[in-house]
Amino acid sequence: MFRFLMKGMLRDRHRSLLPSIVVTLGVFMTVGMFAYMKGVMGDMLNNTARLESGHVKITSLAYRSEVDILPNDLAMEDGPAILAMLRQDYPQLSWSERIKFGGLLDAFDENRETRAQLGVGGIGIDLYGPHADDRERWDLKSGLRAGTLPQKPGDILMAEKLAGNMGVSVGEEVTLISSTVNGSMSLQNFHVAGFIEFGIPPMDRSMILADLNDVKRMLDMGDWSSEILGFFPLPYYDDVLAEALTDTFNAVQSDPIFMANDTLNFAANLDHDDRIDRFAPYMVSMLDDSNMRDYFGYATKAGSIVSFVMIFAMGIVLWNTGLMGAIRRYAEMGLRLAVGESKGHVYRSLLVESIGVGLVGTVIGTLLGLGLGYYLQEVGINMGDMMKDSTMMMPTIIRARITPEAFYIGFFPGVFATLLGAGLSGLRIFKRDTASLFKELET
Amino acid sequence: MRTLLSILFMGSLPGLLWAQPDAIEILKRVDKQMVTESAEATATMIITNRRGRETRITSKSWSKGETTSLVEYLSPAREKGVKMLRMEDVLWMYTPQADRVIQISGHMLRQSVSGSDLSYEDMVDNGKLLDIYDAAVVGEDTFMDRPCYVLRLRAKEGVEDIAYAQRKVWVDKVRYLPLKEERYAKNGTTLLKNFEIREVMQIGDRWYPKEMFFKDVLANGQGTRYIMDDIKFGVDIPDYMFTKAALRE
Numbered sequence: 001m002f003r004f005l006m007k008g009m010l011r012d013r014h015r016s017l018l019p020s021i022v023v024t025l026g027v028f029m030t031v032g033m034f035a036y037m038k039g040v041m042g043d044m045l046n047n048t049a050r051l052e053s054g055h056v057k058i059t060s061l062a063y064r065s066e067v068d069i070l071p072n073d074l075a076m077e078d079g080p081a082i083l084a085m086l087r088q089d090y091p092q093l094s095w096s097e098r099i100k101f102g103g104l105l106d107a108f109d110e111n112r113e114t115r116a117q118l119g120v121g122g123i124g125i126d127l128y129g130p131h132a133d134d135r136e137r138w139d140l141k142s143g144l145r146a147g148t149l150p151q152k153p154g155d156i157l158m159a160e161k162l163a164g165n166m167g168v169s170v171g172e173e174v175t176l177i178s179s180t181v182n183g184s185m186s187l188q189n190f191h192v193a194g195f196i197e198f199g200i201p202p203m204d205r206s207m208i209l210a211d212l213n214d215v216k217r218m219l220d221m222g223d224w225s226s227e228i229l230g231f232f233p234l235p236y237y238d239d240v241l242a243e244a245l246t247d248t249f250n251a252v253q254s255d256p257i258f259m260a261n262d263t264l265n266f267a268a269n270l271d272h273d274d275r276i277d278r279f280a281p282y283m284v285s286m287l288d289d290s291n292m293r294d295y296f297g298y299a300t301k302a303g304s305i306v307s308f309v310m311i312f313a314m315g316i317v318l319w320n321t322g323l324m325g326a327i328r329r330y331a332e333m334g335l336r337l338a339v340g341e342s343k344g345h346v347y348r349s350l351l352v353e354s355i356g357v358g359l360v361g362t363v364i365g366t367l368l369g370l371g372l373g374y375y376l377q378e379v380g381i382n383m384g385d386m387m388k389d390s391t392m393m394m395p396t397i398i399r400a401r402i403t404p405e406a407f408y409i410g411f412f413p414g415v416f417a418t419l420l421g422a423g424l425s426g427l428r429i430f431k432r433d434t435a436s437l438f439k440e441l442e443t
Numbered sequence: 444m445r446t447l448l449s450i451l452f453m454g455s456l457p458g459l460l461w462a463q464p465d466a467i468e469i470l471k472r473v474d475k476q477m478v479t480e481s482a483e484a485t486a487t488m489i490i491t492n493r494r495g496r497e498t499r500i501t502s503k504s505w506s507k508g509e510t511t512s513l514v515e516y517l518s519p520a521r522e523k524g525v526k527m528l529r530m531e532d533v534l535w536m537y538t539p540q541a542d543r544v545i546q547i548s549g550h551m552l553r554q555s556v557s558g559s560d561l562s563y564e565d566m567v568d569n570g571k572l573l574d575i576y577d578a579a580v581v582g583e584d585t586f587m588d589r590p591c592y593v594l595r596l597r598a599k600e601g602v603e604d605i606a607y608a609q610r611k612v613w614v615d616k617v618r619y620l621p622l623k624e625e626r627y628a629k630n631g632t633t634l635l636k637n638f639e640i641r642e643v644m645q646i647g648d649r650w651y652p653k654e655m656f657f658k659d660v661l662a663n664g665q666g667t668r669y670i671m672d673d674i675k676f677g678v679d680i681p682d683y684m685f686t687k688a689a690l691r692e
Contacts, residue, residue, distance in 0.1 A: 073492065112543055182490075182498055183558015220521060258557050279494075377621060406630035 016357060023361025023418055026317055027410035031196075032368025032400075036376060037303050037399035045237045045296075047200065047395055049079060050137055051123075053289040054229025055242050058082070058249075061258060061279040063226060065267045070100050072183040072219055072226050078282055079225025086228065087131075088228070090245070096134045099124035099215045100226070103178030105158075105208065107168050116166040122176070122208045124215030128153070137231070138209075140196065146170050147194025150211060152388070155193035155208040163195050164183050164206075170194055176208075188218040188249040198339065199395045228281075241294075242285035255280040312413075347426045354422030355415065359387035364416030369410060376400035381437065466578035469592055472619035473612075474571040476650055481507045484674035485517075490559045491665035497641060498559055500518065505678075511685045512567045522557065526690050529567040537690035544690055559666040560657040564606045575602050576610065583616075586623050587641075590616045598630075603647055618643065618650040634660050641668075646676065 034326065039143055049055055062074040074152045076082060079097060088097045090437040100123050125134040129148050140149050145160045147170035158168060168174060172192050198204050216222070232241055250259055255277045261269050270276060289291040336346050347436065378398035466474070487663040488500045500522055506512035511527045516522040524539035527547075534547040547554075553562045572578075576596035584593050598608045607626035615622050624638040640656040651674065658666040683689055 071495070106543070106545070108543065114545070175543050175545075177545060180558075183555050185536065185538075185554075185557070186537040187543055187545065189541045189543075290493060 004099055006406045012130050015079060015353065016360075019418070020361040021365070022317065023358055023414050024365040025363025027362045027414040028368040028372070030413055031366050031406055031410045032372040032376075033306075035369065035373030035400040035402050036398075037306065037408045038403050038406070039373075039399045041299060041303060042401045043235055043267075043395055043399055045292075048292065049231065049237055049286050051203070054236075055237055055286050056093070056230040056245055056249075056283050057084075057286070057289045058228040058230070058281045058283045059226065059280040061255060061270055061276070061282045064282050064284070065252050068101065070226075070312045072101060072221065072224075073183070074098060074279070075221060075224035075226040076279055077224055077227075079223050079228070081230060082225060082281060083131075086230070090230065090249070090375055091243075093232055094131075094133050095124060095230070096131070096137070096229050097212055097225050098134075098227045098229055099212060099219070099221070101178055101215060101219060103176050105162075105166065106175040106177055107166050107172065108175060114411075116168075118162065118206070118210050120162065120176075120206050121203075122178075122210060122215065124212040126213075127211040129212075133231075135137070143196045143198060145195045147192070150193045150209075152362075153189050153211060154276070155211070156190040157194050157196045159195050159204045160195040161204045162206055162208070163192070167197055168192055177413060178189050178216065180218075181224070182220055184220070186218050186220070190214070190216075196329040199397060201225060201396060227407045230283075231299075237286055239285065239287055240384055241246075242287075246283045246285050249283040253280070254282045258282075266387050316417070350422050351419060351428040354418045358415035358418035361418070362410050365414060366407065366410040370402060373400045373402045373406060460505055460511075466580045466594055467573070469580070469594060469614055469619065470573045470576070470578050473621055476678075477621070478509060478569055478571050479676055481505075481678050481680055482674055482676050482679040483680065485672045487561055487670045487672055488557070489556055489668040489670070490557065491509075491667070493663040493665070494559055495665065497524055498558065499670075500559075504580055505680050505684060506569050506680075507680055507685065512569060513685055514566060526686065527563065527567065530685060534563055534567065535687055535690060542691070552576060555659070555662065558664070560659040560662060560664060561669070564605065565657065567663050572596065574604060575599060578654050584613055585614045589618075589622060591622060592616060598629075615650075619652055620652065622692075631662045636660060644671070646674065649676070669680070 044071055058076075058078045061074070062076055062141065063071055066074065076256070083095055083097065086093075100121070102119070102121055103122045104117055106114055125138065126132045127135055135149075140157070144157075150157060156174075157175075161168075166174075170192055171187050174192060176186075176188050178186045178188070190208075198207060216224070230245075232238060234241075245326045257273050258269060258276045258280070261272065270278060287296050333346055333350075336342065376398075377400045380397040382397050468480065482505070484504050486502055486504065490498045490500070491666075491691075492498065498519070500519065501517040502514050503517055506537060510529065510531050514527045516525040525536075526537040527623065528535045528537070533550075534552060535544050536547050537544045547563055548609040552564045556563055556566050569675070573600060577599050578597075579595050580592055581595045582593040594610075594612045594614060596612060597611040597650050598605055608629035609627040609631045611625040611627070612621045613623035616618070618642060620640055622640045624636075625634055626636040627633060628635055637658040637660060639656045640652040640654070641656055642652070643650050644653040645651075652672055655669040655671075656666055657669065657676070
């Protein structure tokens with residue numbers, strides 16, 4: 001019977017081609033949009049983890065309480081010992097140290113007089129050590145636009161646009177004016193090894209990248225550590241894992257008096273008892289570090305709502321297609337009933353046909369949607385011109401992401417909605433009596 | 444008898460007048476003690492940061508007139524060789540590590556020097572209070588067992604862009620040193636800095652601070668002690684020392 005029905009469908013293009021095209025288009029849009037939304041959200045989280053927060057971040061309690069002003073003078077003491085402990089007790093994560101700082105970058109002439117000066121943000125990452133994972137994590141090679149990657153202590157990378165704004169060339173020496181952890185003004189010369197494009201507009205306007213130890217020397221930090229970032233060996237952030245680790249770490253490693261009192265806000269809790277070790281380590285998950293928890297919750301809900309609306313809307317369209325198909329074939333159904341075919345048989349054949357149409361449309365639509373998603377994942381949409389003045393830590397190239405859900409999400413509108421449409425319209429078959437059937441056939 | 448009383452009264456009148464100088468006169472005497480024509484000094488600055496740790500910075504300074512001065516850090520090793528040159532309203536800073544001379548101007552003059560409670564302006568200030576402020580005696584008090592006049596200073600009309608638009612000063616009645624100061628912003632209510640002279644020394648007939656204490660009220664540190672280890676007045680200092688070129692030497 002299936003072969004018979006399929007033959008009939010293929011011969012009658014009104015029963016097969018048009019509904020399949022509609023289903024294909026609907027599923028294509030659903031899958032493509034789903035992958036795109038997953039990609040935007042995933043990129044945002046991955047960039048935040050890579051550049052800002054890690055999957056988890058450890059700072060001192062005091063540093064955490066003033067984290068917005070980058071208080072390097074409140075860093076944890078004996079950073080190497082903390083890192084060694086982390087690598088031994090929590091080997092499932094990759095641990096990296098970072099220092100963020102601000103200052104004035106001063107380009108000078110042959111008389112060592114100021115030629116150009118701009119405010120910059122800087123990040124110190126481990127470029128030469130045995131655990132220099134950040135060098136790969138930051139994907140410096142692909143971002144390099146001129147010169148070389150840092151080769152030796154004293155080398156820095158400058159954002160390409162920043163260098164252009166200051167008129168600095170590769171190989172030039174520049175002075176970074178900053179403040180040590182003791183509050184002294186610090187002037188340190190650096191060699192510009194290369195220019196880099198981070199792909200994040202605010203960073204491309206004002207960022208320099210230096211070796212961690214150079215920055216520590218400049219800020220007179222000794223073996224203090226401002227921030228230690230941990231990365232799970234996962235392609236994407238897992239909040240459940242991060243939260244579980246955060247809870248267990250803080251219970252063991254952070255200050256017990258501070259941890260015992262969670263009734264106050266962070267700063268008040270820190271100040272309420274003099275016995276609290278303000279420089280004890282404290283871990284936060286990425287969403288809490290970047291204040292993205294509320295946003296992430298909202299975005300996840302909004303994404304689900306958009307996906308649902310998309311699927312629902314496509315479901316309505318495809319349902320309508322099923323309805324139209326069945327109504328168009330009203331006379332055919334009447335004739336089939338007249339020649340003695342049972343109502344149940346007619347109804348079942350209608351459902352089988354709709355499943356066939358839905359499956360064909362869904363498979364093609366899913367393949368096309370995955371194709372679009374793959375293209376956007378690999379090539380992306382360059383929003384650089386639109387985002388040139390943006391202050392958001394969003395990449396200029398927006399990419400989609402194909403997740404396992406993308407392979408089956410299209411079946412909900414593609415197959416089930418088509419089936420539902422055919423099912424509802426076919427119910428009319430059972431309501432028809434033989435007398436009216438012959439009357440309809442006369443017309 | 445009445446004549447005798449009159450003579451006694453008339454005779455004591457100048458003494459009474461001398462005992463109660465007006466605000467201008469008090470400021471003149473303060474300036475005479477504090478402002479130097481030329482001086483060479485060695486000082487130690489003890490800074491206690493918000494982690495409760497002490498940093499000691501030793502420096503040597505030279506000053507000529509009210510607007511020219513040079514400070515060179517002698518220790519610790521990291522700061523050694525750092526120089527600050529003030530010429531009129533411009534401050535230049537030289538660091539040997541970078542071999543650069545950087546101008547410090549505008550709001551940067553009010554930044555902390557080496558994490559201390561002194562700003563760059565405080566560090567090189569040698570101006571006369573009388574030139575900047577209108578003064579009024581608002582009371583008398585005792586500070587560190589020394590009887591003091593309490594003066595309220597307000598920036599003169601037309602004097603713009605000064606660090607402390609108002610000050611409340613406790614002036615030693617005998618030595619004319621400003622033993623205590625509360626330094627305020629323009630609104631007169633926002634306290635910016637507290638200053639105390641905790642120990643004094645006598646050099647010839649001149650009284651001068653031996654140990655001072657600064658506390659930036661808006662900073663989290665625990666205050667800065669500034670100890671004058673040695674000071675010589677009336678020293679002949681060659682002019683070339685106060686040039687940008689000399690900073691690199």
